[in-house]
Amino acid sequence: MKAIRKILDNIKPHVQKGGKLHKFHSFYDAVETLFFVPDHVTTKGAHIRDAIDLKRNMFMVVIALIPALLFGMWNVGYQHYMATGQEGTLIEYFLHGLLKVLPIIIVSYVVGLGIEIVFAQMRGHEVNEGYFVTGMLIPLIVPVDTPLWMVAVAVVFAVIIGKEVFGGTGMNIFNPALVARAFLFFAYPSQMSGDKIWVNGLTEGQGIVDGFSGATPMAQLTAGASQNDLILGFKNHAMSAYDMFMGWIPGSIGETSTLAIILGGAFLLYTGVASWRVMLSVFAGGMIMGLIFNAFAVNAYMEIPAYYHLVMGGFAFGAVFMATDPVTASQTNTGKIIYGLLIGIVAVLIRVLNPAYPEGMMLAILFMNTFAPLIDYYVVGANIKKRLKRAKA
Amino acid sequence: MNNIKINRGLNIKLKGIAEKTTSEAGTSALFAIKPPDFEGLIPKLVVKVGHEVKAGSVLFYDKYKTEIKFTSPVSGKVAMIERGERRRILAVVVESDNKQEYEAFKQGDPSNMSREDIVENLLNSGVWPLIKQRPYGIIAKPDVTPKAIFISAYDSAPLGVDYNYVLKNESEMFQKGIDVLKQLTSGKVHLGVNGQEAIIDTFKNCKNVELTAYSGSHPSGLVGTHINRLCPINKGEHVWQINPQDVLIIGRLFAEGRFDAKRTIALAGSEVEKPQYYTSMLGASIDSIVSKAIKGENVRIISGNVLTGTKVCKKGYVGFYDALISVIPEGNHHQFFGWLTPNFHKFSMSKTYFSWLMPSKTYALDTNFNGGHRAFVVSGQYEKVVPLDIYPVELLKACLVEDIDKMEQLGIYEVIEEDFALCDYVCTSKQETQDILRKGLQLMIKEVG
Numbered sequence: 001m002k003a004i005r006k007i008l009d010n011i012k013p014h015v016q017k018g019g020k021l022h023k024f025h026s027f028y029d030a031v032e033t034l035f036f037v038p039d040h041v042t043t044k045g046a047h048i049r050d051a052i053d054l055k056r057n058m059f060m061v062v063i064a065l066i067p068a069l070l071f072g073m074w075n076v077g078y079q080h081y082m083a084t085g086q087e088g089t090l091i092e093y094f095l096h097g098l099l100k101v102l103p104i105i106i107v108s109y110v111v112g113l114g115i116e117i118v119f120a121q122m123r124g125h126e127v128n129e130g131y132f133v134t135g136m137l138i139p140l141i142v143p144v145d146t147p148l149w150m151v152a153v154a155v156v157f158a159v160i161i162g163k164e165v166f167g168g169t170g171m172n173i174f175n176p177a178l179v180a181r182a183f184l185f186f187a188y189p190s191q192m193s194g195d196k197i198w199v200n201g202l203t204e205g206q207g208i209v210d211g212f213s214g215a216t217p218m219a220q221l222t223a224g225a226s227q228n229d230l231i232l233g234f235k236n237h238a239m240s241a242y243d244m245f246m247g248w249i250p251g252s253i254g255e256t257s258t259l260a261i262i263l264g265g266a267f268l269l270y271t272g273v274a275s276w277r278v279m280l281s282v283f284a285g286g287m288i289m290g291l292i293f294n295a296f297a298v299n300a301y302m303e304i305p306a307y308y309h310l311v312m313g314g315f316a317f318g319a320v321f322m323a324t325d326p327v328t329a330s331q332t333n334t335g336k337i338i339y340g341l342l343i344g345i346v347a348v349l350i351r352v353l354n355p356a357y358p359e360g361m362m363l364a365i366l367f368m369n370t371f372a373p374l375i376d377y378y379v380v381g382a383n384i385k386k387r388l389k390r391a392k393a
Numbered sequence: 394m395n396n397i398k399i400n401r402g403l404n405i406k407l408k409g410i411a412e413k414t415t416s417e418a419g420t421s422a423l424f425a426i427k428p429p430d431f432e433g434l435i436p437k438l439v440v441k442v443g444h445e446v447k448a449g450s451v452l453f454y455d456k457y458k459t460e461i462k463f464t465s466p467v468s469g470k471v472a473m474i475e476r477g478e479r480r481r482i483l484a485v486v487v488e489s490d491n492k493q494e495y496e497a498f499k500q501g502d503p504s505n506m507s508r509e510d511i512v513e514n515l516l517n518s519g520v521w522p523l524i525k526q527r528p529y530g531i532i533a534k535p536d537v538t539p540k541a542i543f544i545s546a547y548d549s550a551p552l553g554v555d556y557n558y559v560l561k562n563e564s565e566m567f568q569k570g571i572d573v574l575k576q577l578t579s580g581k582v583h584l585g586v587n588g589q590e591a592i593i594d595t596f597k598n599c600k601n602v603e604l605t606a607y608s609g610s611h612p613s614g615l616v617g618t619h620i621n622r623l624c625p626i627n628k629g630e631h632v633w634q635i636n637p638q639d640v641l642i643i644g645r646l647f648a649e650g651r652f653d654a655k656r657t658i659a660l661a662g663s664e665v666e667k668p669q670y671y672t673s674m675l676g677a678s679i680d681s682i683v684s685k686a687i688k689g690e691n692v693r694i695i696s697g698n699v700l701t702g703t704k705v706c707k708k709g710y711v712g713f714y715d716a717l718i719s720v721i722p723e724g725n726h727h728q729f730f731g732w733l734t735p736n737f738h739k740f741s742m743s744k745t746y747f748s749w750l751m752p753s754k755t756y757a758l759d760t761n762f763n764g765g766h767r768a769f770v771v772s773g774q775y776e777k778v779v780p781l782d783i784y785p786v787e788l789l790k791a792c793l794v795e796d797i798d799k800m801e802q803l804g805i806y807e808v809i810e811e812d813f814a815l816c817d818y819v820c821t822s823k824q825e826t827q828d829i830l831r832k833g834l835q836l837m838i839k840e841v842g
Contacts, residue, residue: 038727040762046699047700048721050819054765272743273745388802
């Protein structure tokens with residue numbers, strides 16, 4: 001600890017104004033504040049400050065993502081072994097997944113943080129912690145066989161167009177991780193949709209057992225299957241809501257296990273880092289829309305039990321980790337509930353009624369990101385009206 | 394009596410709350426009135442160094458409102474005029490002769506006096522600046538009749554003064570002061586007290602006031618909270634506020650005809666050897682109170698509480714409105730992986746630390762910034778600590794973009810910095826909310842007046 005401090009103190013004069021390495025001062029700051037909370041003291045306003053800072057806040061989200069990440073790694077291996085007809089142990093499944101997922105995480109962080117540091121340097125700011133979370137979210141919402149260069153391109157797009165053009169973390173309108181996902185979805189549709197991309201090795205097709213299908217439940221439902229026709233891998237193997245809840249189904253790396261996501265979500269709610277208003281109302285919205293479809297069902301997709309929507313696809317992941325992004329969600333408490341409900345409703349609406357997009361969560365959240373300021377506008381407007389009315393009375 | 398429970402807020406439990414004993418402050422002879430204590434004041438000096446003054450003699454007055462005068466709290470001679478950048482006057486220091494001679498002012502029963510006479514008496518004696526107005530939190534305008542006057546005898550801030558102790562035996566002067574204030578408003582005089590403790594006779598038997606007991610976390614004792622609940626300020630309206638000890642000063646002025654600026658000052662904080670109360674005068678030197686009682690050198694002395702107070706040095710003076718000196722450790726040290734480690738000694742409103750599991754633990758918090766300045770990221774934090782019918786973030790953003798219409802619509806007239814002090818504390822992005830709000834208020838004063 002003292003040694004690190006000493007090294008940092010030795011470098012410090014060089015990166016300060018006038019020093020030779022001044023152009024790297026943002027990078028230096030990032031490293032220094034990573035190791036040490038700075039010795040800055042309050043100069044105005046309150047003399048004491050809460051112990052929390054953005055680093056800790058963001059770090060809590062990363063912790064919350066760990067169950068989904070670990071399960072995702074295991075599931076990548078499990079799906080691959082099932083597709084190739086092999087039996088494996090838990091460790092083997094996990095290691096297989098680890099080797100597939102780790103490069104994506106590394107690419108995501110290296111590219112994303114690189115851009116962040118460059119922008120911080122250009123603006124003379126400290127490096128913002130926002131990418132800490134985004135960098136972990138992106139690997140969890142892509143299919144495992146996404147080429148690394150595609151991940152890199154998506155990250156570049158998301159960080160620059162999704163965030164930095166607006167002024168950086170805190171100023172962005174759209175959730176950067178979802179911008180990355182949407183970019184991939186629309187720029188490379190052939191690699192981002194279909195039945196083969198969700199299971200590692202299926203696209204290449206080597207050693208795949210005959211009759212194996214990597215179709216996600218929503219793809220099957222969109223294709224016209226009913227609740228009882230859903231299959232997991234093989235024709236004679238039915239997929240139940242329990243399978244979907246536990247998460248041993250094909251899908252993006254971190255989104256499949258509702259259980260793992262709920263664990264993370266519980267942690268976020270416990271620490272108060274994520275808004276319970278948003279999280280719960282997204283689930284409520286999805287449930288409500290599912291029930292409405294049930295009531296007016298005219299096809300098999302509309303007939304599936306409403307709770308299926310909550311455990312299928314990216315719904316839970318979106319509700320817990322994406323919709324709750326404080327920057328792009330509504331800021332007011334009332335607004336958060338409206339925002340969440342509408343995300344749930346729109347997501348299920350897109351899923352069931354639009355055959356072009358089997359998963360509606362991504363688009364629903366991006367759509368509501370656009371409307372979050374409008375919701376706030378009306379919520380705050382009510383307060384303004386109340387004040388005006390009081391003044392007149 | 395009404396009871397109001399405030400549900401939102403945060404109590405920051407600091408070590409070193411003042412014990413209920415009172416001593417005389419030390420013998421330091423210096424007292425000062427500091428123009429920077431008054432927002433927007435341009436002082437015009439009346440005295441020069443060496444002038445003999447009595448308690449109540451004018452030291453300076455407001456250049457733009459010449460009737461507002463600032464007078465010496467003690468008799469003696471002007472020892473020094475401290476100046477800062479561009480010769481701005483920082484303090485007019487009077488050295489006491491320990492005889493304490495008084496200028497004579499009008500005395501009498503306020504109920505038999507006209508409002509004009511009362512106002513004039515308050516202005517001439519230098520007592521007037523003790524009354525602040527909302528909007529803006531500046532010295533009240535003498536030509537305005539406020540719709541109500543608020544007094545909070547409940548200091549809910551960290552290490553706050555216990556007025557149940559300080560005002561225990563002051564029934565008579567307190568009542569006298571209230572009677573004076575009653576003549577100044579067209580509405581009621583509201584007195585807020587701590588509803589979590591037994592209410593002392595001084596308040597219980599007080600006449601001419603509307604008594605309300607408040608309970609809940611800080612800011613349940615702030616006047617801003619009380620006003621918002623009972624008598625919210627609309628555009629064009631004025632509400633005045635005054636500290637409870639200053640009600641006594643008004644009382645003594647009308648009872649005895651002199652500016653008797655005695656004040657009980659609490660010395661508190663984790664770095665104080667023996668936190669307790671001291672009797673002194675308005676504007677007392679810090680040295681006379683803290684002289685030997687501080688642990689170590691690396692400390693910050695604050696006139697006022699740790700959320701809203703002003704940093705002072707040992708050679709400084711207690712602020713015009715302050716009845717508390719807080720002494721806490723400076724936080725000018727690095728902490729290794731401070732954002733990552735559990736940190737049981739740190740206090741946080743969030744549950745990302747463990748402090749919420751130990752609700753009765755007290756903390757020796759230091760002045761470390763605990764992070765770096767960031768854009769607004771986390772939402773919903775300020776709302777947890779601002780129990781007003783106001784959207785704090787939206788109001789602050791309106792201040793940042795200097796949108797006067799929006800500020801007005803969002804309720805700028807109802808708040809002053811202290812109402813937002815906890816936002817400073819809880820902010821994850823370390824925004825300077827009090828500073829932002831003050832700039833917004835200054836803009837309003839300039840543009841709207």
